[in-house]
Amino acid sequence: MKFSRSAPLKGSLEIPGDKSISHRSIMFGALAKGTTEISHFLKGADCLSTISCFRQMGIDIEEKDGKILVHGKGLHGLQKPEGVLDCGNSGTTTRLISGILAGQDFDVTLTGDESIQKRPMGRIMEPLSRMGAQIRSIKENGCAPLFIQGAPLHGICYSTPVASAQVKSAVLLAGLYADGETQVTEPALSRDHTERMLSSFGADIRSEGTTAVIRPASELYGQSIQVPGDISSAAFFLAAGLLVPGSQILLRNVGINPTRDGVIRVFRQMGGRIEMPHTYLCGGEPAADLLVSAGSLHGTVIEGDVIPTLIDELPVIAAAACFAEGETVIRDAGELKVKESNRIEAMVTNLRAMGADAEETEDGMIIRGGRPLHGAVISSRNDHRIAMTFAIAALMAEGETHIPEWNCVDISYPDFLADLRSLIGY
Ligand code: S3P
Numbered sequence: 001m002k003f004s005r006s007a008p009l010k011g012s013l014e015i016p017g018d019k020s021i022s023h024r025s026i027m028f029g030a031l032a033k034g035t036t037e038i039s040h041f042l043k044g045a046d047c048l049s050t051i052s053c054f055r056q057m058g059i060d061i062e063e064k065d066g067k068i069l070v071h072g073k074g075l076h077g078l079q080k081p082e083g084v085l086d087c088g089n090s091g092t093t094t095r096l097i098s099g100i101l102a103g104q105d106f107d108v109t110l111t112g113d114e115s116i117q118k119r120p121m122g123r124i125m126e127p128l129s130r131m132g133a134q135i136r137s138i139k140e141n142g143c144a145p146l147f148i149q150g151a152p153l154h155g156i157c158y159s160t161p162v163a164s165a166q167v168k169s170a171v172l173l174a175g176l177y178a179d180g181e182t183q184v185t186e187p188a189l190s191r192d193h194t195e196r197m198l199s200s201f202g203a204d205i206r207s208e209g210t211t212a213v214i215r216p217a218s219e220l221y222g223q224s225i226q227v228p229g230d231i232s233s234a235a236f237f238l239a240a241g242l243l244v245p246g247s248q249i250l251l252r253n254v255g256i257n258p259t260r261d262g263v264i265r266v267f268r269q270m271g272g273r274i275e276m277p278h279t280y281l282c283g284g285e286p287a288a289d290l291l292v293s294a295g296s297l298h299g300t301v302i303e304g305d306v307i308p309t310l311i312d313e314l315p316v317i318a319a320a321a322c323f324a325e326g327e328t329v330i331r332d333a334g335e336l337k338v339k340e341s342n343r344i345e346a347m348v349t350n351l352r353a354m355g356a357d358a359e360e361t362e363d364g365m366i367i368r369g370g371r372p373l374h375g376a377v378i379s380s381r382n383d384h385r386i387a388m389t390f391a392i393a394a395l396m397a398e399g400e401t402h403i404p405e406w407n408c409v410d411i412s413y414p415d416f417l418a419d420l421r422s423l424i425g426y
Contacts, residue, residue: 001391001402001403001404001406001417002400002401002402002403003390003391003394003395003400003401003403004375004394004395004397004399004400004401005394005395005396005397005398006240006244006395006396006424007244007424007425008244008245008246008247008248008294009237009240009241009244009247009248009249009423009424010247010248010249010423010425011249011250011422011423011425012249012250012251012252013237013249013250013251013252013419013422013423014229014252014253015229015230015231015233015234015237015251015252015253015254016040016042016044016229016230016233016413016415017040017041017042017227017228017229017230018042018193018227018228018229018230018231018232018255018285019042019044019046019047019092019230019232019233019412020092020165020191020193020230021193021197021225021227021228021255021283021285022038022041022042022044022047022050022227023046023047023050023090023092023093023096024096024169024193024194024197025038025041025068025070025197025225025227026038026047026050026051026054026061026068026070027050027054027096027097027100027173028197028198028201028220028223029070029072029222029223029225030054030057030059030061030070030072030073030078031072031074031075031077031078031100031176031201031220032070032072032074032201032202032219032220032221032222032223033072033073033074033219033220033221033222034072034221034222035069035070035071035072035222036069036070036072036222036223036224036225037067037068037069037222037223037224037225038067038068038069038070038225038227039066039067039224039225039226039227040226040227040228040229040253041067041068041227042227042230042412043414044410044411044412044413044414045088045089045090045410045411045414046088046089046090046092046093046411046412047090048088049086049087049088049089049090049093049112050087050090050092050093050097051068052086053081053085053086053087053093053097054070054078056081056082056083056085057078057079057080057081057085058073058077058078058079059071059072059073059077059078070222072220072222074219074220075176075177075217075218075219075220076105078100078104078106079106080104080106080107080108081108084109084110084111084145085097085108085109085110085111086111086112087110087111087112087116087144088112088113088116089112089113089115089116089340089408089411090112090116090411091116091119091166091339091340092166093112094110094112094116094119094121094144094146095121095124095166095167095169095170096166096169096170096173096194097110098110098121098124098125098128098135098146098148098170099124099128099169099170099171099172099173099174100173100174100176101148101150102128102131102133102134102135102148102150102151102153102174102177103133103150103151103152103153103174103176103177103178104150104177105150106150107147107148107149107150108147108148108150109138109145109146109147109148110144110145110146110147110148111144111145111146112144115340115341115382115383116143116144117143117144117145118143119143119144119338120142120143120338121137121142121143121144121146122137122142123160123161123162123164123167124166124167124170124171125137125142125146127156127158127160127167127170127171127184128170128171128174130156130158131153131154131155131156131171131174131175131178131182132151132152132153132154132178133148133151133153133174134148134149134150134151135147135148135149152179153174153175153177153178153179154178154179154180155175155178155179155180155181155182155183155216156171156178156182156183157182157183157185158171158182158183158184158185159184159185159186159187160184160185160186160187161187162186162187162335163186163187163188163189163190163210163307163308164186164190164308164335165190165191165192165193165194165259165308167184168184168186168190168194168212169194171184172184172194172195172198172205172212172214173194175214175215175216176198176203176214176216176217176220177216178216179216180215180216181213181214181215182213182214182215183211183212183213184211184212184213185210185211186210186211187210188210188304188305188307188308189209189210189259189305189308189309190259190308191257191259191260191308191309192207192212192257192259193257193285194212195207195212196257196284196285197225197284198214198220200223200284201220201221201222201223202217202219202220202221203217203220204216204217225283226282226283227282227283228253228254228255228282228283228285228287229251229252229253229254229255229287230254230255230412230413231254231255231256231257231260231261231263231264231313232260232312232313232385232412233412233413233416234251234254234290235263235312235313235316235317236316236388236389236391236392236413236416237249237251237292237419237420237423238251238263238264238267238272238274238290238292238316239267239316239317239319239320239392240392240395240420240423241292241293241294242267242272242273242274242292242293242294242295242297242320243294243297243320243323243395243396244294244395244396245294246294247292247293247294248291248292248293248294249291249292249423250277250289250290250291250292251289251290251292252289253282253287253289254287254288254289254290255282255285255286255287256276256279256286256287256288257285257286258286258309259308259309260309260310261309262306262307262308262309262310262313263310263313263316263317264290265306265309265310266300266302266306266310266317267297267317267320269300270297270298270299270300270320270321270324270328271295271296271297271298271324272292272295272297273292273293273294273295274290274291274292275290275291275293276288276289276290276291277289277291296324296325297320297321297323297324297325297369298324298325298326298369299321299324299325299326299327299328299329299367299368299369300324300328300329301328301329301331302314302317302328302329302330302331302333302364303329303330303331303332303364304331304332307332307333307335311333311335311336311339312339312385314330314333314336314343314347315343315346315347315385315386315389316385316388316389316392317330318330318347318351318358318365318367318389319347319351319389319390319392319393321367321369322351322354322356322357322358322367322369322371322373322393323369323370323373323396324369324370325369325370326368326369326370327366327367327368327369328366328367328369329364329366330364330365330366330367331361331363331364332363332364333363333364334362334363334364336364339383339385340381340382340383340384340385340386340411341381341382341383341386342381343383343385343386344360344361344364344365345360346379346380346381346383346386347365347386347389348360348365349379350376350378350379350386350390351367351373351393353376353377353378354373354374354375354376354378354390354393354397354401355371355372355373355374355376356371356373357369357371372397372398373393373396373397373398374397374398374399375394375397375398375399375400375401375402376401376402377401377402377404378390378401378402378403378404379404379405380403380404380405380406380408381405382405382408383408384408384409384410384411384412384413385412387403387405387406387408387409388409388413388416390403391403391416391420
């Protein structure tokens with residue numbers, strides 16, 4: 001796909017459904033009694049992987065009048081799948097399903113694509129094993145494929161070494177099947193969609209600071225869920241709206257859960273004009289319309305507890321930093337190395353190819369803004385967020401940018417191009 005300098009972005013856009021919340025709505029719907037009705041579900045490839053895994057385990061999931069209906073079979077209603085469960089490119093599917101499968105009465109093999117087979121699974125195998133789970137990496141390299149033999153589980157108090165909602169959620173979901181209470185404490189608070197949604201399904205779960213506590217459930221109950229727009233998808237248009245001169249856009253229905261809204265806080269800190277003319281609750285999650293106006297940005301330091309609240313937005317923030325005045329330093333973000341690609345390396349290499357002054361560090365990067373960028377051939381590493389980040393960078397660069405591995409955007413944002421075109425007016 002090819003991109004070049006853009007006219008101002010104008011108009012408004014309805015942001016597609018949140019990926020993290022869409023995954024959870026299928027999973028918890030499958031484990032609940034009765035039907036769960038999901039509106040504004042994200043039909044990205046990752047969430048479709050979750051649907052296909054649960055269908056393989058006997059759950060009837062259908063689409064009706066634009067909504068997804070999950071006909072749950074209760075906490076003990078999953079069936080042993082025929083063959084291997086394929087989680088595709090999705091870390092959320094792999095890790096959260098592992099937590100659920102640990103407490104079933106059947107065995108399963110779980111795998112995914114080339115990227116998933118390189119991502120660390122020791123971080124879930126360790127706490128789940130402590131709960132009594134029988135889970136192992138078939139190649140003994142700490143990655144998928146995983147073999148999980150369902151087993152009786154017991155509650156634990158676990159302190160995670162990394163702030164990861166996928167790890168926290170895997171342990172909490174296993175906790176649904178454990179005897180006794182399960183506690184997870186994180187070094188900083190990661191996204192809390194699991195806690196919010198499990199509670200609405202009737203689970204006995206509570207949060208105190210960075211600790212979440214769950215007690216085994218006797219039953220979950222199907223819900224009607226309205227998925228808010230994904231702030232991680234909105235982030236691309238936030239950056240473009242702030243940086244393409246003369247732009248003003250309204251991004252409608254964006255989830256602004258405080259465990260996810262770091263990108264708004266950081267762009268404002270950099271001088272970005274983002275207003276919220278309308279805030280409301282959407283399916284138990286705070287949401288807002290965001291009015292974004294172009295202006296100049298300046299560099300900043302991004303570190304500490306804010307990192308988990310913008311971890312998936314760091315690539316596009318780093319690209320935006322190239323157009324800001326002064327230096328931007330990103331620290332405490334070593335987790336970027338174990339995402340769909342090594343996002344520190346992928347960002348720095350590709351930004352440099354466009355002429356940016358960018359430097360890798362142990363746990364982040366340093367970007368010195370103000371140098372004009374030029375078009376280049378970008379290697380997305382088949383990572384959806386890297387591909388979309390460079391489509392946005394190209395809108396402010398001289399000449400043409402070519403992103404050959406483009407189809408990966410289907411993972412989280414199949415309509416990205418159409419939405420971008422609607423704001424540019426062609
Ligand atoms: C996710 C959690 C985050 C995030 C990922 C989705 C989730 O990963 O990067 O895109 O849905 O729980 P970690 O929990 O590993 O940080």
